[in-house]
Amino acid sequence: MLFQLPAEVTTNDEERIVGLTLGRTVNWLATPGSLRPMANSLPPTNPWHENFKIMIDRIEPLDVRQEVAFKSVDPVFRDLIVRLMDFHPGKRLTAKEA
């Protein structure tokens, strides 16, 4: 399960759930090119507006991280999945393109 939560996390603990799941999403799928428009699409009052801007300079190359997350699937299939799950909504595949 890609976004499986630990057993001790309860459903009421929403901030922790968001932190864990969104952290994994950033870890496996985000690039500086997709983090920047994502941060700009959020209003400045949103805390993730600032968080994403901090992440832009610190994030490592994407290939290394995706090898860990998607190592069990075929490379061709992985390419499709990664394009479906692109971090930036505007760059994601649409149903017609796929």
Next chain:
Amino acid sequence: MYISRRTVQALATLATRTTAFKTRSVYATCRIPCQRRQHWSSNTSRASFCTSPITAIFRRPCGSPSFAILCVASQSYTTSILSTQVSAVLANHWAFLDRSIDTIGVQNIKPDNIMTDFQDGRSPVVKLTDLEDSVHLPPPYSMMGRRDGNSRWRSPESHCQGLVNTPSNVFSFGATVRNIFSQNYSAPYLF
């Protein structure tokens, strides 16, 4: 698990085929109210088909139009049957997405909301359920400030309460596909 290039091509070609159902009629709202395998056998009049190794498919009694796809954890089946049958199911789901891309609900795509009528030799009819509380969002509009759906299938822009639209559904679909083809069937996807 090894997914061949041919399977991926089959996904793409099957997606272009059309299935005979109307867009409005796919909004089935009833769900089978049971969570565990032993409840299924007593609750359903007949287990109509169990053809697919990963998915045991049960039909509700009295000719009700709802079907449920239950993903069973097993490593003993051959991956070739698994990948072709699941890709056929997914490809029809894909065709459905293509057709009703602007009328679809937001954040509703996850494995237990995909109902299918799968039989041997036929292309299955795939339906989406749980659209009671979904929103009709034509393309220029987006939803903001909500954190809808389950955290496992939620898109990042929904997590940080940004602009949510049909790309969020595509993200959920990608997570669904990835989980179906992943090797760890430690839990059925009843979330």
